[in-house]
Amino acid sequence: MGDGLVIAGLCKNFGGIQVAQDLTLTLSQGSRTALIGPNGAGKTTFASLLTGILKPTSGKIVLNGHDIGSLNEAARVKAGVAKTFQITNLFRDLTVRENLRLPILEREGRTHHTFRRADGWPDIEAEIFRLLQDLDIQSLADRPVGGLAYGQQRLVELALTLAVKPKVLILDEPAAGVPSTESHLIVEAIKRLPPDLSVLIIEHDMQLVFEVADRIIVLVNGAILMEGTPAEVVANTQVRELYLGAGHV
Amino acid sequence: MTMPVLSPPKPSRVHAVLGVLMPSVCVLIGAILAFLMFPYDLSFLTRIVIMMILVVSFDLILGQAGIATLGHAAMYGCGAYMAGLLALNVTQDPLLGLLAAALAGGLVAWLSGLVLLRTHGVALLMISIAVTMVLQEVASQARWLTGGADGLAGITIGPLLGLFEFDFIGQVAFIYSVCVLAVILVFCQILIRSPFGLALRGIDGSASRMRAIGTPVYRRKVTVYVIAGAIAGIAGALAAQVTGLVGIEVFNFSLSADVMVMLILGGAGRLYGALIGTLLFMVVHHVAASIDPFNWLFVIGLMLLLVVFVLPKGLVSLPGRVTRLWRRA
Numbered sequence: 001m002g003d004g005l006v007i008a009g010l011c012k013n014f015g016g017i018q019v020a021q022d023l024t025l026t027l028s029q030g031s032r033t034a035l036i037g038p039n040g041a042g043k044t045t046f047a048s049l050l051t052g053i054l055k056p057t058s059g060k061i062v063l064n065g066h067d068i069g070s071l072n073e074a075a076r077v078k079a080g081v082a083k084t085f086q087i088t089n090l091f092r093d094l095t096v097r098e099n100l101r102l103p104i105l106e107r108e109g110r111t112h113h114t115f116r117r118a119d120g121w122p123d124i125e126a127e128i129f130r131l132l133q134d135l136d137i138q139s140l141a142d143r144p145v146g147g148l149a150y151g152q153q154r155l156v157e158l159a160l161t162l163a164v165k166p167k168v169l170i171l172d173e174p175a176a177g178v179p180s181t182e183s184h185l186i187v188e189a190i191k192r193l194p195p196d197l198s199v200l201i202i203e204h205d206m207q208l209v210f211e212v213a214d215r216i217i218v219l220v221n222g223a224i225l226m227e228g229t230p231a232e233v234v235a236n237t238q239v240r241e242l243y244l245g246a247g248h249v
Numbered sequence: 250m251t252m253p254v255l256s257p258p259k260p261s262r263v264h265a266v267l268g269v270l271m272p273s274v275c276v277l278i279g280a281i282l283a284f285l286m287f288p289y290d291l292s293f294l295t296r297i298v299i300m301m302i303l304v305v306s307f308d309l310i311l312g313q314a315g316i317a318t319l320g321h322a323a324m325y326g327c328g329a330y331m332a333g334l335l336a337l338n339v340t341q342d343p344l345l346g347l348l349a350a351a352l353a354g355g356l357v358a359w360l361s362g363l364v365l366l367r368t369h370g371v372a373l374l375m376i377s378i379a380v381t382m383v384l385q386e387v388a389s390q391a392r393w394l395t396g397g398a399d400g401l402a403g404i405t406i407g408p409l410l411g412l413f414e415f416d417f418i419g420q421v422a423f424i425y426s427v428c429v430l431a432v433i434l435v436f437c438q439i440l441i442r443s444p445f446g447l448a449l450r451g452i453d454g455s456a457s458r459m460r461a462i463g464t465p466v467y468r469r470k471v472t473v474y475v476i477a478g479a480i481a482g483i484a485g486a487l488a489a490q491v492t493g494l495v496g497i498e499v500f501n502f503s504l505s506a507d508v509m510v511m512l513i514l515g516g517a518g519r520l521y522g523a524l525i526g527t528l529l530f531m532v533v534h535h536v537a538a539s540i541d542p543f544n545w546l547f548v549i550g551l552m553l554l555l556v557v558f559v560l561p562k563g564l565v566s567l568p569g570r571v572t573r574l575w576r577r578a
Contacts, residue, residue, distance in 0.1 A: 051461070077463035085461070091454035102451050103462035111448040111464065112472075114440050117265070118447040164462050 003064060004028040004198050005050070005081070005168045010059030012049055012222075019045045021223040023059070027168060027198040032190075034201045034213035036233075038242065042222035043202045044086065047170050050200075051083045052076040063167065078107075080167030084160075086176055086202075088153045092146035096137065096156055099145055100128045103163035131159050135189050151182030158189055168198045175205050187211055218242075269438040272520050273431040276301075280427040284420075291419035292491075297531045298426040299487045302433055304511045304523040306480035311509070312517035313441060314473050315453030316366070319505045320377030321481055323361060323384050324354035326499035328482025330388065333401040333495040341407035343425065347486050354482020355475045357384070362474035366467060378502060385500035400496035404489060415491070422491040429487060433480055437520055440476070449473055453518075510549070514556050516563020525564050 005027040012020035019042050027033055035043050048054040050061060052073040061069040068079045091099050104124050105111045119125065132138040135155050140148060145156055154174060161169060175186045183205070190212045193199060203209050209216065209230070216233040218225040226236055233239055283294050303325055310316040328350035335349050365376040388395045395401065408414045413421045440446050448469055451459045456466050489495045498504075507530070515526020533552060537545035560566055 073460045074463050074465045077461065082463075083461060085458070089455050089458045089461070091451050091458065093454055094450065098447065102447060102459075102464075105444045105447070106463050111444045111469070114443045114445045116444070117442050118444045160458075160462065 004031065006060075006062040007050070008060045008062070010046075010049060010061065011057045012045060012054060013057045019222045020049060020056070021221075023222075023224060025217060025224065025227065027200055029167075029198055030196050031215060032199050032201070032213050033215045033217060034203060034209040035217050035219055036203065036206070036209060037219035037225075041219040043219055044172060045222070046219065047083055047172050047200075047202055050168075050170060051081055077164055077166070080165075081170070082161045082164045082166035082168070083170035083172055084154075084157045084174060086172040088150070088157050088177075090145045090153060090156055090160065093144060095142050095144055096132070096148075096159075097128055097141045099156060099160055100131055100163050103160055104128065107164050127163075131163055134162075134192065135159050149182070151178045151185055154178055154186055155189055158186075162193075166197065168200065169193070171199065171201045171203070173203055174201065175203065175208050183208065269435060269442070272434040272438060272524065275521075276427065276431055276434060276524065280423070284423065288418075291423045293531075293535060295419055295423045295426050295491055296488075297528060298423070298430050299484050299491070300508075300511070300531060301524050301527045302426075302430050302487065303481055303484040304508055304515075304527045305430075305433060305437060305520060306477040306484065307508045307512055308517060308520060308523040309437065309440070309449075309473055309477040309480070311512060312519065312522070313446065313449040313453060314470060316470060316474065317374065317509075318365070318377035319374050319502065319509065320361070320365075320379075320381040321477075321508050322500050322502070322504040323377070323381040324358050324478035324481035325485040325488075325504065326381070326384060326388070326497075327357045328354040328485030329489040329495045329499045330395060330401070330485075331482065332486030332489040333404050334394070336404045336406055336490070337401060341405055343406050343409055343490050346406070346490055347429065347483050350482040350486030350489075351479040352482070354485065355479035358475045358478020358481075359471065362471045362478070366470045366474060378505070381500050381502065381505060385497055388497045388500060395495075395497075398497060400494060401489070402494055404493040404495070406490045406493070419491070426487050426491065429483065433483070434520060437480075441520075445469070445472075510553055512563075514553060514564060516560075516565035519563075519565050522563045522565040529564065 007026070008024050010020055010023040011018065023046065035046065037043055045054065049056050052071055052075070056069060059069070060067060063080055066079065068076055068081065071079060091102070101118060101124060104127055105118065108124065110121070129138065132141055135158065137152065137155050137159065140152060145153060148156065158174065171190070174190065175183045178186055187208055190199070190201070201209065201213060213230060215227065216230055217227045218233060218239050220242060225242070226233065226239060284291070287294060303321065307321050310318065331353035332346040332350045335346050361380045365373055365380065368376060389397055406415055409421060409425055415421050448459070448464060451464070452466055452469060459466050485499060488499070511526040511530040512523055513526070514529055515524065516522030530549065533548055534545060537548040556563060560570065
């Protein structure tokens, strides 16, 4: 038993190709961990293994003492592991408010209701408003998501994932595609995340990683090369050679 | 900048009820006018109403949940056979016939949906066609039950509510069908405004995102498929009850294809689209086939091309489109 997400000996093979090799790590409650590595290192595969999109070949995934490795994607979300998408994946024809209503209705087990209006629960409407306020996007509430700027869509993506009240949040390249003028919105939003939430950030933008992460895991060829504090990672010669480049001192 | 609001301005209770009832009210007004203007075409008008029920049921799966199939005739046909068999062997009560047909349609949708909703795209289309073909073959071979290629004939239906005998002109049949359509429209309006309806729109928008927020997408799809199947079964039952016949052509592929064409013409995802598309298709079919019985499909094809290229969201989007053009001008 223990707090947080414990991953032990996680492996994934596609035929003869091993894309995740004996991954063992712990995301303790409230931690801010970044997962970095070159393209093709297996970062998104790892996220897919954690969220149930892919089934591991072997290994265990334990959340707060419960083995969640055999659960499907939807059940794993209900257990407390949720992720944002690398490429924004929202309900573009719905308004921001309707987007947020969906995960809350689902979390509260109310989507099977067929004879009550979807907007008929004041507690859910109030929670939507709080979420919008937390991310400072309340002015966008009644706009269709498809018409928002990309940075705003990324914030809605984050709000949508927070709406399921996860215990572990996986942010798959949260700043990908966001113009540099809007990326500070993402950083601020991540900094404002609930302190008891375990966050795993998969990101190439090292400036963002150093701003928000207290631990960094370096993944290369599906295996963990090293794990440590940002200072330890920057100081590692192998990591600098393989990924960061000589500019990081 | 828009002012932040806790919740959008909600419609008053009266507006909300009117919103739910509006399609049914439109149908009832249209039906009264049609009844008065075409008193000798009630048989054709009843066919239109029955087809509207079938297309509305298809709108639940294609328009709301984005599930494209070409096998909707499977549930319609099973409903028709169930109502026919029930009237011939058990009871001639029309409402019990509808209930039994709804159960039959729902059961077939559940059994077939468990398999076909695990697939997507072309595979889904092919399996849905295959299910209908299998059912047609079963209906053709099981002569002892279904009458085989001859179908079920001589179906007699008892008076509606024990009061209204089905008459030769078809007045009771028309009113009966319109009332069933009105009730189904109210049910569908409530359904699509509910959390379940919102979840269906979410699945249509992005099934992967729905899974990522914890929705059992497959289960929701099967549920809506069963609901749509039950309504399609009711449409089949109505057809059997008002014509007194059920033939194996109820499972014809062309019926499933026509249903899809009607919905695309009118506009998927809006109940009005299903109603408008059916009305247009049936009327154009009727008129064009009476002018040229061999080439009427040309007119339908041309119409479909025009709609797909000019109004991809169907005829129901025409007023909005015209308004936008008017404002721009």
